[in-house]
Amino acid sequence: MISGAIDLGGTKIEARLFDGMMQTVAVKRVSTPREDFASFLAALVEQIRWLEATGENASLPIAISIAGLIDPKTGIATASNIPVSGHNLGLALRESLGRGLPMVNDCMAFAYSEAHGGAAEGADSVLGLVLGTGVGAGFVIEGRIPPRHAGLAVEIGHLGMPARALERHRLPIWTCGCGRIACNENYTSGTGLRRIAEWAGLADPEPQSVASRASADAxxxxxxxxxxxxxxxxxxxAQxxxxxxxxxxxxxxxNIPRLPEMLSEAIGKLRLGQVRLPDIxxxxxxxxxxxxxxxxxxxxGMA
Ligand SMILES: [Zn+2]
Known part of the structure; x- marks a missing residue:
């Protein structure tokens, strides 16, 4: 069965059409209008119409992966980089399209994908951990996304970094975009890695170059x-x-070389007794x- 998805982020609205084997057959990207909800909605609807037209099916199965949260009871969206906060996106889409489309947090969608025909195929419980500009995560148990009370994913990026870890390296306490201090993502995201490199005085603090220089430069x-x-x-x-x-x-x-090995080694040092570690x-x-x-x-057919 042909299907489609919208990847909805702060910089782009990407429409992607998949064939029955889940191979991408067509992609169309537009920039995310940031000025107001109306222009954003118009661009989103146009992308959905493009999927239906390209897939030659007006009722093509399509779901939206959003870099934000949707309250499962009220439908109200919350997102920091998309102009949808406070709006009922599902209802607005239903009015524009004449049908409702399922919406899912992007990190949850990522975990779901990797649990079904991905790197975690066959695992009973899967944490999908996205280390990008920020840090987010999604969780799948026995192939399903567990019910959400408030629409949260696994918001591990905004849990506090333990004081013991900052103390170990004499790192400063940094303020997070969420308004609190010393959130995990301030240290563990790409932005966090760059910040640590700057703090350490590296001339080129770009995360990918720091990682690639690590084998030769102390x-x-x-x-x-x-x-x-x-x-x-x-x-x-998380464990x-x-x-x-x-x-x-x-x-x-x-993409950092040997990343699973590096992180397995790091959690191995923290492990509780002989408790079994997750496979990274x-x-x-x-x-x-x-x-x-x-x-x-x-x-x-999941909402
Ligand atoms: Zn935060």
Whole structure:
């Protein structure tokens, strides 16, 4: 069955059409209108119409993967980089399209994709951890996204980094975009890694260059070691709460060479007694994994 997905983010609205084998057959990207809800909605509806036309099916299964939260009871959206906060996006789409489309948080869609034909195929519980500009995560148990009370994903990026970890490296306390201080993502995201590199005085603090220099340059290696230790602390928190069988890494930082080994080593040092550790793997479906997860959910008829 052909299906489609919208990957809805702060910079682009991407429409992606999949064939019956979940291979991408067409993609169309437009910039996300940031000025107001009306122009944003018009651009989104146009992308959905393009999917229906290209898929030659007016009732093509389509779901929306959104970099934000939708309250499951009220339908009200909350997003920091898309002009939808306070709006009922589902209702607005239903009025424009004449049908409702399922919507899912992008990190949840990512975890769902990797649990179904991805890096965590066959695992009972999967944490999809996206290390990008920020940090987000999604959770799948026995192939399903657990019911959400408020529409939250696994908001691990905004849990606090343990004081013990910051103290270990004498790192400063940084303020987060959410208004609190010392959130995990201030240290473990791509932005966080750059900030640690700047704090350590590296001339080129770009995350990918720090990572690639680490094999030859001691200062870069030290920065990567600190970042991996802090990311290990964050993963350890997730393990204590969710005890996932597999953790799948996505986002820009997931390209860092030997990342699963580095992070496994980091959580190994924190482990509680001989408690079994989760298996850490890199995503199989890359940047399109969230869209793929949403399309799979659309096909399964999941809201
Ligand atoms: Zn925060």
């Amino acid at each position: 200062e870069s290696a030290r920065v990567m070691q600190i970042w991996a230790d802090l990311t290990g602390e964050m993963i350890y928190s 204590l709460m969710l005890d996932p069988q597999v953790i799948v890494l996505g986002g820009g930082l997931s 793997r890199v995503a199989l479906h890359g940047d399109s994994s969230g869209a793929r997860g949403a399309a799979l959910m659309a096909k399964a």
